Amino acid sequence: MRIVRFTQGEEPSYGVLTGDLDEYGQPADDAVIVGLAGDPLYVGIKLLEKEYRLDEVRLLAPVLPRSKVVGIGKNYAAHAAEMGGPVPEEPLMFLKPNTSVVGPGDAIQYPRQSSNVHYEGELAVVIGRICRDVPAEQATDVIHGYTIANDVTARDLQKSDGQFTRAKGFDSFCPLGPWIETDLDPNDFTAGRRVQTFLNGEVVQDGTTADMVFDIPALIAHVSSVMTLLPGDVILTGTPEGVGPLEVGDEVEVSIEGLGTLINKVEARS
Numbered sequence: 001m002r003i004v005r006f007t008q009g010e011e012p013s014y015g016v017l018t019g020d021l022d023e024y025g026q027p028a029d030d031a032v033i034v035g036l037a038g039d040p041l042y043v044g045i046k047l048l049e050k051e052y053r054l055d056e057v058r059l060l061a062p063v064l065p066r067s068k069v070v071g072i073g074k075n076y077a078a079h080a081a082e083m084g085g086p087v088p089e090e091p092l093m094f095l096k097p098n099t100s101v102v103g104p105g106d107a108i109q110y111p112r113q114s115s116n117v118h119y120e121g122e123l124a125v126v127i128g129r130i131c132r133d134v135p136a137e138q139a140t141d142v143i144h145g146y147t148i149a150n151d152v153t154a155r156d157l158q159k160s161d162g163q164f165t166r167a168k169g170f171d172s173f174c175p176l177g178p179w180i181e182t183d184l185d186p187n188d189f190t191a192g193r194r195v196q197t198f199l200n201g202e203v204v205q206d207g208t209t210a211d212m213v214f215d216i217p218a219l220i221a222h223v224s225s226v227m228t229l230l231p232g233d234v235i236l237t238g239t240p241e242g243v244g245p246l247e248v249g250d251e252v253e254v255s256i257e258g259l260g261t262l263i264n265k266v267e268a269r270s
């Protein structure tokens with residue numbers, strides 16, 4: 001099931017997006033959204049007798065993380081190598097504030113403080129229930145679903161600050177979407193789903209989730225051994241190799257097999 005969050009100009013609503021995706025990860029023209037009564041994270045799936053066409057709504061980030069976005073650094077060996085380091089012995093955690101989240105089609109705002117802002121296409125895991133100290137073998141129980149993220153990073157500030165808060169924390173540095181897919185499980189990603197990033201239509205990242213150093217259950221076990229996870233919290237699972245700079249005016253697409261395509265443009269922060 002694909003859960004969308006959308007607006008028609010007023011309060012956000014939730015719905016289920018029907019139909020298949022085409023080869024570009026886009027919904028078919030006749031796809032409709034069946035309305036839901038409330039946020040399924042909290043009230044479950046309660047279908048309404050209300051339908052919307054995709055062109056009648058604007059999709060929003062499918063989840064607003066209640067407390068945090070947890071990022072994982074260097075979780076693909078080839079990316080660790082391009083960053084000039086080995087693979088960490090334990091998952092390397094950092095936080096992005098929930099205020100960094102924007103939705104599909106929203107602008108990534110290029111901040112004045114940086115001159116080297118990078119895209120990082122990533123699989124995102126949405127947590128479905130309050131949990132801590134989750135054993136890896138029970139990780140599936142706490143997952144609400146999966147979506148796509150762009151872990152936008154001011155690479156120059158990451159280096160000069162010696163830590164990640166500012167570099168990864170700017171408003172708009174965490175596009176999420178376009179929806180949450182609830183019907184997959186961690187094995188689908190361990191087996192391998194293609195992760196691609198396109199910059200102005202050119203492929204710049206082309207990896208597979210099979211290459212993650214720490215798989216999704218291991219990440220949930222690790223993160224939840226440190227901090228309680230709340231429904232709607234998001235874990236970013238790391239980026240494949242091929243990160244590179246964005247410029248104002250660029251269009252960046254992150255596509256994950258079976259999950260769709262997340263598209264954002266880059267604008268100067270006003």
Ligand code: ZN
Pocket residue numbers: 071072073120122151236238239
């Ligand atoms: Zn990342």
